[in-house]
Amino acid sequence: MCGIICLIQREHNQDFNKIFEGCEYLIKNRGPDSYQTLEYICSKTSCNLKLGASVLWLQGKSLTKQPLENESSIFVYNGDVFGSETIQDNLRESNGDTELFQKALDGNDGNIKKFLKGIRGPFAFIYLNKQKSKLYFARDIYGRRSLLLGCSDGGDILLSSCVTKNSCNFIELPAIGIFSYDLQSNQLELVPWDIRNNNFSMKIQEVKRCLGEIDLIVKDENVKTLQLDFTEPNLGILKNLSKEEIFETLLKDEIWGGNVKKLSDLLHFSVLRRIKNQPKYCKKCFLNLGSCKDCRVGVLFSGGLDCTILALIVDEYLDESSPIDLLNVAFENPGGFDTPDRLTGRESWMELKELRPERVWNFVEINVDLEELNEARDSHVKHLIYPLNTVLDDSLGCALWFASKGMGDGYISTSRVLIVGMGADELFGGYTRHRAALNKGGWQRLTEVLQEDWQNISHRNLARDDRVVSDHGRQLRTPYLDEDLVEFVLGLPAWQKTYPSDCLPQGIGEKILLRSLAYRMGLRRATNYKKRALQFGSRIANKKENAHEISPRL
Numbered sequence: 001m002c003g004i005i006c007l008i009q010r011e012h013n014q015d016f017n018k019i020f021e022g023c024e025y026l027i028k029n030r031g032p033d034s035y036q037t038l039e040y041i042c043s044k045t046s047c048n049l050k051l052g053a054s055v056l057w058l059q060g061k062s063l064t065k066q067p068l069e070n071e072s073s074i075f076v077y078n079g080d081v082f083g084s085e086t087i088q089d090n091l092r093e094s095n096g097d098t099e100l101f102q103k104a105l106d107g108n109d110g111n112i113k114k115f116l117k118g119i120r121g122p123f124a125f126i127y128l129n130k131q132k133s134k135l136y137f138a139r140d141i142y143g144r145r146s147l148l149l150g151c152s153d154g155g156d157i158l159l160s161s162c163v164t165k166n167s168c169n170f171i172e173l174p175a176i177g178i179f180s181y182d183l184q185s186n187q188l189e190l191v192p193w194d195i196r197n198n199n200f201s202m203k204i205q206e207v208k209r210c211l212g213e214i215d216l217i218v219k220d221e222n223v224k225t226l227q228l229d230f231t232e233p234n235l236g237i238l239k240n241l242s243k244e245e246i247f248e249t250l251l252k253d254e255i256w257g258g259n260v261k262k263l264s265d266l267l268h269f270s271v272l273r274r275i276k277n278q279p280k281y282c283k284k285c286f287l288n289l290g291s292c293k294d295c296r297v298g299v300l301f302s303g304g305l306d307c308t309i310l311a312l313i314v315d316e317y318l319d320e321s322s323p324i325d326l327l328n329v330a331f332e333n334p335g336g337f338d339t340p341d342r343l344t345g346r347e348s349w350m351e352l353k354e355l356r357p358e359r360v361w362n363f364v365e366i367n368v369d370l371e372e373l374n375e376a377r378d379s380h381v382k383h384l385i386y387p388l389n390t391v392l393d394d395s396l397g398c399a400l401w402f403a404s405k406g407m408g409d410g411y412i413s414t415s416r417v418l419i420v421g422m423g424a425d426e427l428f429g430g431y432t433r434h435r436a437a438l439n440k441g442g443w444q445r446l447t448e449v450l451q452e453d454w455q456n457i458s459h460r461n462l463a464r465d466d467r468v469v470s471d472h473g474r475q476l477r478t479p480y481l482d483e484d485l486v487e488f489v490l491g492l493p494a495w496q497k498t499y500p501s502d503c504l505p506q507g508i509g510e511k512i513l514l515r516s517l518a519y520r521m522g523l524r525r526a527t528n529y530k531k532r533a534l535q536f537g538s539r540i541a542n543k544k545e546n547a548h549e550i551s552p553r554l
């Protein structure tokens with residue numbers, strides 16, 4: 001994961017300079033392989049630009065240091081190109097995606113959006129077109145990478161992957177399109193992505209409040225909203241069957257079986273893309289570029305459905321000699337550290353060992369006591385969670401930070417890439433509120449709630465997750481959020497993904513399409529586990545607190 005930061009100074013406000021300097025240690029944590037800064041004076045305006053970037057090298061034959069400057073542009077980038085309609089080079093054999101991305105932007109100035117729409121993979125970037133004195137910045141359409149925006153009263157602007165909590169208010173740059181800031185006219189323009197997020201107007205207001213005196217112009221081009229595809233279900237035939245019979249019956253059905261096969265192909269390809277594109281060194285061996293037999297890919301592992309499927313697929317594509325770390329976090333509670341996720345984690349670990357006995361599977365038990373949690377949150381993690389601030393952000397942010405730190409029982413994970421199951425519940429309908437929606441408002445209501453959840457994921461979860469995980473110099477990779485897979489799943493009617501109705505037992509109906517895939521892959525335990533959210537499974541959350549209230553601890 002890289003860390004990127006850019007300060008645009010109009011009034012040379014010392015406070016913003018201090019904020020830049022105060023953020024540098026956070027930016028450096030995100031990319032342990034290099035950190036550089038660059039200053040640029042824009043001769044046509046009175047603006048100074050100061051850019052910084054740290055790199056976690058994961059693509060191409062050699063490390064590409066950033067900021068990357070050429071005659072036409074300056075570029076900082078946090079992302080991964082796994083595929084692109086425009087970039088035809090072999091990504092593994094090239095010098096890396098950073099250079100290719102910049103080159104494509106240099107050549108696509110007339111239509112940056114067309115190039116970005118064709119990218120497969122997450123990104124946040126800042127790009128200066130020197131000739132036009134225009135600064136472009138954006139997050140990908142699902143918001144998988146973080147970028148924060150803050151403005152001073154005098155019109156200085158700071159963009160950064162993360163910031164320390166300070167006196168200036170920052171917001172997460174909304175993942176709603178491409179922003180460009182004209183250094184000459186002091187105007188900000190937004191070209192929205194083609195699919196309009198339901199939160200669009202609210203997000204525009206948020207940006208306007210943050211900008212103060214700076215104007216925001218929204219270029220509205222051919223924007224569509226997601227369509228609600230609603231058809232009546234026909235899974236009544238499954239009533240009164242045993243668990244095995246349910247999945248056997250479904251997999252024999254031509255349409256259902258076809259959907260499972262398609263999902264399987266897409267998910268396998270998504271994992272493959274996310275594993276193959278990386279240097280053959282772990283965190284340790286990277287320092288001397290020696291031959292490496294240590295773990296390079298870990299899985300954040302609760303033992304639940306979503307991550308167990310991913311772990312099994314990772315095994316298919318990773319060289320046989322490479323161990324896989326299964327990182328499982330648990331917080332101190334009256335029952336010790338035997339939390340629900342610890343128990344399912346061990347069970348699913350056993351199942352993985354039975355299914356793939358040749359692989360070395362390291363189950364890493366990460367135990368966190370209350371004192372350690374409070375100390376880490378207070379001194380550090382709260383800055384990474386910022387500007388989010390609820391009790392839920394606190395729980396999820398801290399749990400993910402400790403999980404991805406990867407330290408348990410004297411062992412420290414050497415992985416540079418972490419695979420996680422984020423997005424599966426939003427896509428396949430795994431939350432209790434999905435059952436409630438179906439009960440209360442039928443399939444129409446469930447379809448609406450699924451759409452809302454999907455639209456909210458970028459600002460509720462993904463940028464925060466990116467900030468906390470990359471603080472350990474590891475890359476978060478989310479195979480369920482692959483563009484091709486998302487497109488396929490969003491195109492299915494709700495009942496072909498989830499069936500949280502009383503005619504099927506809990507732990508079967510929710511995410512039934514994904515469970516069908518797990519069953520097809522031979523997983524028998526994880527297939528039937530009930531959903532357990534990270535904050536409860538790891539026992540970090542206090543059930544008496546309201547998850548949506550502002551946390552007094554952040």
Ligand SMILES: Nc1ncnc2c1ncn2[C@@H]1O[C@H](COP(=O)(O)OP(=O)(O)OP(=O)(O)O)[C@@H](O)[C@H]1O
Pocket residue numbers: 299300301302303304305306307308327328329330341342403419420421422425430529530531532533534537538
């Ligand atoms: N206790 C945990 N330790 C480490 N990682 C976890 C833990 N709980 C969740 N995760 C990570 O966060 C992701 C999202 O959590 P979530 O609970 O939604 O998924 P899951 O546990 O895999 O499956 P399910 O949603 O069916 O319980 C998981 O896929 C996993 O990668």
Ligand SMILES: NC(=O)CC[C@H](N)C(=O)O
Pocket residue numbers: 001002055056057058059060063064077078079080081096097098475
């Ligand atoms: N991890 C990053 O975001 C760095 C950019 C690029 N993908 C690289 O591997 O160099």
